[in-house]
Amino acid sequence: MEHHRLDTTFAALADPTRRAILARLAAGEASVTELARPFAMSQPAISKHLKVLERAGLVRRGRDAQRRPRRLEPKPLAHATRWLERYRRLWEGNYRRLDALLAELQPQKNRGAHP
Amino acid sequence: MSTLQLTAPGERDIVMTRVFDAPRTMVFDAHTKPDLVKRWLLGPPGWSMPVCEIDLRVGGKYRYVWRHDTKGTEMGMGGVYREIVVPERIVSTERFDEAWYPGEAVGTLVLVERGGKTTLTVTMRYESRAARDAVLKSGMESGVAASYDRLAAVLASTPSSI
Numbered sequence: 390m391e392h393h394r395l396d397t398t399f400a401a402l403a404d405p406t407r408r409a410i411l412a413r414l415a416a417g418e419a420s421v422t423e424l425a426r427p428f429a430m431s432q433p434a435i436s437k438h439l440k441v442l443e444r445a446g447l448v449r450r451g452r453d454a455q456r457r458p459r460r461l462e463p464k465p466l467a468h469a470t471r472w473l474e475r476y477r478r479l480w481e482g483n484y485r486r487l488d489a490l491l492a493e494l495q496p497q498k499n500r501g502a503h504p
Numbered sequence: 505m506s507t508l509q510l511t512a513p514g515e516r517d518i519v520m521t522r523v524f525d526a527p528r529t530m531v532f533d534a535h536t537k538p539d540l541v542k543r544w545l546l547g548p549p550g551w552s553m554p555v556c557e558i559d560l561r562v563g564g565k566y567r568y569v570w571r572h573d574t575k576g577t578e579m580g581m582g583g584v585y586r587e588i589v590v591p592e593r594i595v596s597t598e599r600f601d602e603a604w605y606p607g608e609a610v611g612t613l614v615l616v617e618r619g620g621k622t623t624l625t626v627t628m629r630y631e632s633r634a635a636r637d638a639v640l641k642s643g644m645e646s647g648v649a650a651s652y653d654r655l656a657a658v659l660a661s662t663p664s665s666i
Binding site: 473484 | 507508510511512514515518520522524525526530531534540543544545546547548549633634636637639640641
């Protein structure tokens with residue numbers, strides 16, 4: 390379940406328009422019309438993107454029945470970020486060792502990278 | 505200290521960027537000379553790299569084998585060099601002996617030097633979105649994730665982690 394969610398999140402985030410929609414929603418809820426405005430796209434095209442985001446659980450519909458505003462659901466995003474962070478830390482470990490090695494290879498610089 | 509930027513743009517890529525306080529010839533050597541590679545490309549704590557063979561020419565192969573120091577578990581991978589521009593660019597394929605993601609990946613290493621510092625960018629392109637996501641998930645699934653926190657602490661407090 391959790392893994393399926395991650396795939397869906399990454400798939401939803403793969404598109405630049407959808408990322409822009411999320412960035413807009415991070416600033417507060419917005420209607421489909423408001424969301425479509427900055428893009429050279431029809432409302433149905435935006436709605437399609439919103440559907441993908443909703444299916445991934447990244448966007449929810451707000452309470453106002455008339456405006457039907459969309460709002461950001463931050464949880465899956467935080468989840469995806471956590472995966473990235475774990476992978477990042479593994480490589481950061483490698484690269485810190487490389488820092489130490491590079492410092493050792495140029496003793497004339499005598500920098501305190503690893504005091 | 506520089507920190508590693510990591511993103512997963514598009515469907516199939518993982519991109520890592522980091523700055524090193526060294527000229528790029530040196531960073532290039534650290535990626536292509538086995539004696540140097542063995543000293544840093546180790547992954548989580550407890551692993552060493554007994555095999556590191558590099559035939560640095562287009563069409564040449566490389567092979568890495570890591571071994572867990574106490575458990576004796578081995579993990580091997582290798583690939584072929586597709587492009588080499590010394591000391592700024594390497595494109596190579598990568599495939600693990602025991603596939604933990606589907607297919608073969610293509611890695612592009614780019615080194616840019618400015619003011620004595622080198623910016624490294626590694627782009628890994630996987631065969632599919634599923635493969636890319638499997639790699640991102642591996643951090644936890646391999647069961648080593650819990651030790652990364654420890655690793656960070658150890659590295660921060662140790663003069664040399666070799």
